[in-house]
Amino acid sequence: MICPNKHEPGVECADCRGFAAVWERLDEFAAPEVTPGFDARLYARIAANEARVLAWRRWLWPPVAPVAAAVALAALVLFIHTPPTAKPASTTEIEQVAQAVDDLDLLTPIDR
Amino acid sequence: MEAAAALERDAQLMLRVRAGDDTSFALLLERYRGPVVHFLYRMVPNQAVSEELAQEVFLRVYRSRATYEPSAKFTTWLFRIATHVALNSIRDRKKEKGHESLDEEMLDGMERQVADRQQTVEQEMVHEVKRREVRQAIEALPAKQRAAVLMHKYEGLDYAQIAAVLRCSESAIKSLLFRAYESLRGRLAHMA
Numbered sequence: 001m002i003c004p005n006k007h008e009p010g011v012e013c014a015d016c017r018g019f020a021a022v023w024e025r026l027d028e029f030a031a032p033e034v035t036p037g038f039d040a041r042l043y044a045r046i047a048a049n050e051a052r053v054l055a056w057r058r059w060l061w062p063p064v065a066p067v068a069a070a071v072a073l074a075a076l077v078l079f080i081h082t083p084p085t086a087k088p089a090s091t092t093e094i095e096q097v098a099q100a101v102d103d104l105d106l107l108t109p110i111d112r
Numbered sequence: 113m114e115a116a117a118a119l120e121r122d123a124q125l126m127l128r129v130r131a132g133d134d135t136s137f138a139l140l141l142e143r144y145r146g147p148v149v150h151f152l153y154r155m156v157p158n159q160a161v162s163e164e165l166a167q168e169v170f171l172r173v174y175r176s177r178a179t180y181e182p183s184a185k186f187t188t189w190l191f192r193i194a195t196h197v198a199l200n201s202i203r204d205r206k207k208e209k210g211h212e213s214l215d216e217e218m219l220d221g222m223e224r225q226v227a228d229r230q231q232t233v234e235q236e237m238v239h240e241v242k243r244r245e246v247r248q249a250i251e252a253l254p255a256k257q258r259a260a261v262l263m264h265k266y267e268g269l270d271y272a273q274i275a276a277v278l279r280c281s282e283s284a285i286k287s288l289l290f291r292a293y294e295s296l297r298g299r300l301a302h303m304a
Contacts, residue, residue, distance in 0.1 A: 022297045026265050028239070029246040031150035032159055038149070039141065042167045046174050 122186035129177045148194050154262045155198040157247050169194045188276045195259045202255050249299040257292035
Protein backbone atom coordinates (compact mmCIF):
# COMPACT_ATOMS: atom_id res chain seq x y z
CA MET A 1 0.00 0.00 0.00
CA ILE A 2 1.66 3.18 1.18
CA CYS A 3 4.11 1.87 3.72
CA PRO A 4 7.50 3.56 3.31
CA ASN A 5 9.43 0.78 5.05
CA LYS A 6 11.54 -1.50 2.91
CA HIS A 7 10.61 -5.14 3.32
CA GLU A 8 9.90 -8.22 1.27
CA PRO A 9 6.63 -8.23 -0.67
CA GLY A 10 3.95 -10.11 1.21
CA VAL A 11 5.62 -9.38 4.54
CA GLU A 12 3.74 -6.97 6.78
CA CYS A 13 5.31 -4.62 9.26
CA ALA A 14 3.51 -2.72 12.01
CA ASP A 15 3.17 0.29 9.73
CA CYS A 16 1.65 -1.88 7.00
CA ARG A 17 -0.95 -3.13 9.44
CA GLY A 18 -1.59 0.41 10.64
CA PHE A 19 -2.16 1.70 7.14
CA ALA A 20 -4.29 -1.31 6.25
CA ALA A 21 -6.50 -0.51 9.24
CA VAL A 22 -6.88 3.09 8.05
CA TRP A 23 -7.72 1.83 4.58
CA GLU A 24 -10.46 -0.34 6.01
CA ARG A 25 -11.88 2.43 8.18
CA LEU A 26 -12.11 4.74 5.20
CA ASP A 27 -14.68 2.32 3.79
CA GLU A 28 -17.09 3.71 6.40
CA PHE A 29 -17.27 6.94 4.44
CA ALA A 30 -19.76 5.87 1.82
CA ALA A 31 -21.19 8.48 -0.52
CA PRO A 32 -24.93 8.72 -1.18
CA GLU A 33 -26.40 7.79 -4.53
CA VAL A 34 -26.74 10.50 -7.15
CA THR A 35 -30.22 12.03 -6.98
CA PRO A 36 -32.67 11.37 -9.79
CA GLY A 37 -32.88 14.25 -12.23
CA PHE A 38 -29.14 14.94 -12.14
CA ASP A 39 -28.80 14.36 -15.88
CA ALA A 40 -31.89 16.40 -16.71
CA ARG A 41 -30.57 19.34 -14.66
CA LEU A 42 -27.17 19.05 -16.31
CA TYR A 43 -28.59 19.03 -19.82
CA ALA A 44 -30.74 22.03 -18.96
CA ARG A 45 -27.59 23.90 -17.86
CA ILE A 46 -25.76 22.87 -21.00
CA ALA A 47 -28.66 24.02 -23.17
CA ALA A 48 -28.86 27.35 -21.33
CA ASN A 49 -25.12 27.83 -21.71
CA GLU A 50 -25.20 27.02 -25.43
CA ALA A 51 -28.12 29.42 -25.92
CA ARG A 52 -26.19 32.18 -24.13
CA VAL A 53 -23.13 31.65 -26.30
CA LEU A 54 -25.24 31.65 -29.47
CA ALA A 55 -27.08 34.82 -28.45
CA TRP A 56 -23.79 36.55 -27.70
CA ARG A 57 -22.39 35.60 -31.08
CA ARG A 58 -25.51 36.75 -32.89
CA TRP A 59 -25.45 40.08 -31.10
CA LEU A 60 -21.76 40.62 -31.52
CA TRP A 61 -20.86 39.49 -34.97
CA PRO A 62 -23.10 41.19 -37.61
CA PRO A 63 -23.14 44.86 -36.56
CA VAL A 64 -19.85 45.14 -34.77
CA ALA A 65 -17.37 43.31 -36.99
CA PRO A 66 -17.54 45.59 -40.08
CA VAL A 67 -17.52 48.70 -37.91
CA ALA A 68 -14.58 47.44 -35.88
CA ALA A 69 -12.73 46.51 -39.05
CA ALA A 70 -13.33 49.96 -40.55
CA VAL A 71 -12.16 51.71 -37.40
CA ALA A 72 -9.09 49.51 -37.22
CA LEU A 73 -8.27 50.26 -40.85
CA ALA A 74 -8.73 53.99 -40.30
CA ALA A 75 -6.48 53.83 -37.29
CA LEU A 76 -3.84 52.00 -39.29
CA VAL A 77 -3.98 54.56 -42.09
CA LEU A 78 -3.72 57.37 -39.59
CA PHE A 79 -0.74 55.76 -37.96
CA ILE A 80 1.07 55.17 -41.23
CA HIS A 81 0.44 58.64 -42.64
CA THR A 82 1.11 60.69 -39.54
CA PRO A 83 4.49 62.39 -40.07
CA PRO A 84 7.01 62.17 -37.20
CA THR A 85 7.02 65.94 -36.69
CA ALA A 86 3.26 66.15 -36.65
CA LYS A 87 1.63 67.66 -33.67
CA PRO A 88 0.99 65.22 -30.84
CA ALA A 89 -2.16 63.16 -31.27
CA SER A 90 -5.14 64.66 -29.64
CA THR A 91 -6.86 62.97 -26.79
CA THR A 92 -9.71 62.11 -29.16
CA GLU A 93 -7.41 60.35 -31.62
CA ILE A 94 -5.72 58.40 -28.86
CA GLU A 95 -9.10 57.29 -27.61
CA GLN A 96 -10.16 56.22 -31.11
CA VAL A 97 -7.05 54.09 -31.52
CA ALA A 98 -7.57 52.54 -28.10
CA GLN A 99 -11.18 51.77 -28.98
CA ALA A 100 -10.10 50.18 -32.26
CA VAL A 101 -7.68 47.92 -30.43
CA ASP A 102 -10.42 46.96 -27.97
CA ASP A 103 -12.78 46.24 -30.86
CA LEU A 104 -10.17 44.04 -32.52
CA ASP A 105 -10.09 41.94 -29.35
CA LEU A 106 -13.82 41.33 -29.75
CA LEU A 107 -13.17 39.71 -33.13
CA THR A 108 -11.30 36.80 -31.55
CA PRO A 109 -13.42 33.62 -31.23
CA ILE A 110 -15.40 33.56 -28.00
CA ASP A 111 -14.76 29.93 -27.24
CA ARG A 112 -10.96 30.15 -27.51
CA MET B 113 -4.68 -4.27 -19.85
CA GLU B 114 -8.43 -4.07 -19.65
CA ALA B 115 -8.21 -0.85 -17.68
CA ALA B 116 -5.88 0.68 -20.25
CA ALA B 117 -8.25 -0.25 -23.05
CA ALA B 118 -11.19 1.26 -21.16
CA LEU B 119 -9.27 4.49 -20.67
CA GLU B 120 -8.42 4.70 -24.31
CA ARG B 121 -12.10 4.14 -25.14
CA ASP B 122 -12.96 7.14 -22.99
CA ALA B 123 -10.51 9.33 -24.90
CA GLN B 124 -12.04 8.06 -28.13
CA LEU B 125 -15.50 8.89 -26.84
CA MET B 126 -14.37 12.39 -25.95
CA LEU B 127 -12.92 12.83 -29.43
CA ARG B 128 -16.33 11.90 -30.79
CA VAL B 129 -17.89 14.51 -28.53
CA ARG B 130 -15.43 16.97 -30.06
CA ALA B 131 -16.74 15.96 -33.47
CA GLY B 132 -20.28 16.76 -32.37
CA ASP B 133 -21.51 13.36 -31.15
CA ASP B 134 -23.64 14.09 -28.07
CA THR B 135 -24.41 10.39 -27.60
CA SER B 136 -20.77 9.85 -26.71
CA PHE B 137 -21.05 12.59 -24.09
CA ALA B 138 -24.05 10.76 -22.63
CA LEU B 139 -21.98 7.58 -22.42
CA LEU B 140 -19.16 9.37 -20.61
CA LEU B 141 -21.68 10.96 -18.26
CA GLU B 142 -23.17 7.55 -17.50
CA ARG B 143 -19.73 6.14 -16.73
CA TYR B 144 -18.37 9.00 -14.65
CA ARG B 145 -21.41 10.63 -13.06
CA GLY B 146 -21.11 8.48 -9.95
CA PRO B 147 -17.34 8.68 -9.46
CA VAL B 148 -17.28 12.46 -9.94
CA VAL B 149 -20.22 13.10 -7.63
CA HIS B 150 -18.82 10.75 -4.99
CA PHE B 151 -15.37 12.35 -5.21
CA LEU B 152 -16.86 15.81 -4.82
CA TYR B 153 -19.13 14.66 -1.99
CA ARG B 154 -16.12 13.44 -0.05
CA MET B 155 -14.30 16.69 -0.78
CA VAL B 156 -17.18 18.95 0.33
CA PRO B 157 -19.51 16.73 2.36
CA ASN B 158 -22.83 18.15 1.26
CA GLN B 159 -24.87 16.26 -1.29
CA ALA B 160 -26.54 19.26 -2.89
CA VAL B 161 -23.28 21.15 -3.24
CA SER B 162 -21.40 18.12 -4.54
CA GLU B 163 -23.99 17.56 -7.27
CA GLU B 164 -23.92 21.23 -8.18
CA LEU B 165 -20.14 21.07 -8.48
CA ALA B 166 -20.33 17.83 -10.46
CA GLN B 167 -22.62 19.53 -12.93
CA GLU B 168 -20.09 22.34 -13.21
CA VAL B 169 -17.43 19.72 -13.99
CA PHE B 170 -19.44 18.12 -16.78
CA LEU B 171 -20.46 21.52 -18.12
CA ARG B 172 -16.77 22.43 -18.38
CA VAL B 173 -16.06 19.11 -20.08
CA TYR B 174 -18.76 19.84 -22.63
CA ARG B 175 -17.68 23.45 -23.16
CA SER B 176 -14.07 22.32 -23.72
CA ARG B 177 -15.01 19.71 -26.29
CA ALA B 178 -13.85 21.79 -29.27
CA THR B 179 -10.30 22.03 -27.94
CA TYR B 180 -9.99 18.60 -26.31
CA GLU B 181 -6.73 16.80 -26.98
CA PRO B 182 -6.03 13.32 -25.59
CA SER B 183 -2.62 14.32 -24.25
CA ALA B 184 -3.44 12.67 -20.93
CA LYS B 185 -5.79 9.90 -19.89
CA PHE B 186 -9.40 11.00 -19.89
CA THR B 187 -9.81 10.27 -16.18
CA THR B 188 -6.74 12.36 -15.42
CA TRP B 189 -8.22 15.30 -17.33
CA LEU B 190 -11.65 14.79 -15.78
CA PHE B 191 -10.35 14.60 -12.22
CA ARG B 192 -8.11 17.57 -12.81
CA ILE B 193 -11.22 19.60 -13.61
CA ALA B 194 -13.07 18.08 -10.65
CA THR B 195 -10.20 18.79 -8.25
CA HIS B 196 -9.92 22.36 -9.49
CA VAL B 197 -13.66 22.90 -9.01
CA ALA B 198 -13.53 21.30 -5.56
CA LEU B 199 -10.53 23.30 -4.37
CA ASN B 200 -12.19 26.53 -5.50
CA SER B 201 -15.35 25.59 -3.65
CA ILE B 202 -13.46 24.69 -0.47
CA ARG B 203 -11.64 28.00 -0.60
CA ASP B 204 -14.89 29.91 -1.10
CA ARG B 205 -16.80 27.95 1.53
CA LYS B 206 -14.15 28.45 4.23
CA LYS B 207 -15.65 31.87 4.80
CA GLU B 208 -19.11 30.40 5.42
CA LYS B 209 -18.01 27.29 7.28
CA GLY B 210 -19.26 28.42 10.69
CA HIS B 211 -23.01 28.38 10.22
CA GLU B 212 -23.25 25.83 7.43
CA SER B 213 -21.54 22.82 8.98
CA LEU B 214 -24.39 22.06 11.41
CA ASP B 215 -26.91 22.09 8.54
CA GLU B 216 -24.72 19.75 6.52
CA GLU B 217 -24.47 17.25 9.37
CA MET B 218 -28.21 17.33 9.99
CA LEU B 219 -29.02 16.85 6.33
CA ASP B 220 -26.50 14.05 5.96
CA GLY B 221 -27.90 12.36 9.04
CA MET B 222 -31.36 12.46 7.51
CA GLU B 223 -30.06 11.06 4.24
CA ARG B 224 -28.40 8.18 6.04
CA GLN B 225 -31.61 7.39 7.89
CA VAL B 226 -33.55 7.23 4.65
CA ALA B 227 -30.93 5.03 3.05
CA ASP B 228 -30.37 2.59 5.94
CA ARG B 229 -33.86 1.52 6.96
CA GLN B 230 -32.77 -2.13 6.92
CA GLN B 231 -30.43 -1.70 9.91
CA THR B 232 -31.52 -1.59 13.52
CA VAL B 233 -31.51 1.79 15.16
CA GLU B 234 -28.44 0.91 17.21
CA GLN B 235 -26.50 -0.33 14.22
CA GLU B 236 -27.51 2.77 12.36
CA MET B 237 -26.27 5.02 15.16
CA VAL B 238 -22.94 3.22 15.42
CA HIS B 239 -22.53 3.34 11.68
CA GLU B 240 -23.41 7.03 11.62
CA VAL B 241 -20.87 7.85 14.34
CA LYS B 242 -18.11 5.99 12.49
CA ARG B 243 -19.03 7.63 9.22
CA ARG B 244 -18.97 11.06 10.80
CA GLU B 245 -15.58 10.46 12.41
CA VAL B 246 -14.05 9.31 9.14
CA ARG B 247 -15.65 12.23 7.35
CA GLN B 248 -14.29 14.71 9.88
CA ALA B 249 -10.84 13.12 9.74
CA ILE B 250 -10.77 13.50 5.97
CA GLU B 251 -12.18 17.01 6.16
CA ALA B 252 -9.38 17.96 8.54
CA LEU B 253 -6.77 17.14 5.91
CA PRO B 254 -5.35 20.01 3.84
CA ALA B 255 -7.30 20.22 0.60
CA LYS B 256 -4.62 18.72 -1.68
CA GLN B 257 -3.92 15.83 0.70
CA ARG B 258 -7.68 15.25 0.85
CA ALA B 259 -7.96 15.21 -2.93
CA ALA B 260 -5.00 12.81 -3.24
CA VAL B 261 -6.43 10.39 -0.65
CA LEU B 262 -9.87 10.42 -2.25
CA MET B 263 -8.47 9.75 -5.72
CA HIS B 264 -6.19 7.02 -4.35
CA LYS B 265 -8.60 5.28 -1.99
CA TYR B 266 -12.04 5.72 -3.55
CA GLU B 267 -11.44 6.33 -7.26
CA GLY B 268 -8.56 3.93 -7.78
CA LEU B 269 -6.23 6.36 -9.53
CA ASP B 270 -2.55 5.36 -9.45
CA TYR B 271 0.33 7.59 -8.35
CA ALA B 272 1.10 8.70 -11.90
CA GLN B 273 -2.47 9.78 -12.52
CA ILE B 274 -2.78 11.59 -9.21
CA ALA B 275 0.52 13.33 -9.92
CA ALA B 276 -0.80 14.42 -13.31
CA VAL B 277 -4.03 15.70 -11.76
CA LEU B 278 -2.22 17.70 -9.08
CA ARG B 279 0.60 18.65 -11.44
CA CYS B 280 3.47 17.38 -9.35
CA SER B 281 5.91 14.46 -9.35
CA GLU B 282 5.09 10.90 -8.37
CA SER B 283 7.52 11.08 -5.48
CA ALA B 284 5.75 14.20 -4.23
CA ILE B 285 2.44 12.35 -4.40
CA LYS B 286 3.82 9.39 -2.47
CA SER B 287 5.07 11.77 0.18
CA LEU B 288 1.74 13.62 0.22
CA LEU B 289 -0.20 10.39 0.59
CA PHE B 290 2.06 9.08 3.29
CA ARG B 291 1.55 12.24 5.34
CA ALA B 292 -2.20 12.10 4.75
CA TYR B 293 -2.54 8.47 5.79
CA GLU B 294 -0.32 9.07 8.81
CA SER B 295 -2.61 11.89 9.84
CA LEU B 296 -5.70 9.74 9.31
CA ARG B 297 -4.13 6.87 11.25
CA GLY B 298 -3.63 9.18 14.21
CA ARG B 299 -7.19 10.51 14.07
CA LEU B 300 -8.86 7.14 13.57
CA ALA B 301 -6.66 5.01 15.84
CA HIS B 302 -9.40 4.84 18.51
CA MET B 303 -11.88 3.25 16.11
CA ALA B 304 -12.08 -0.51 16.59
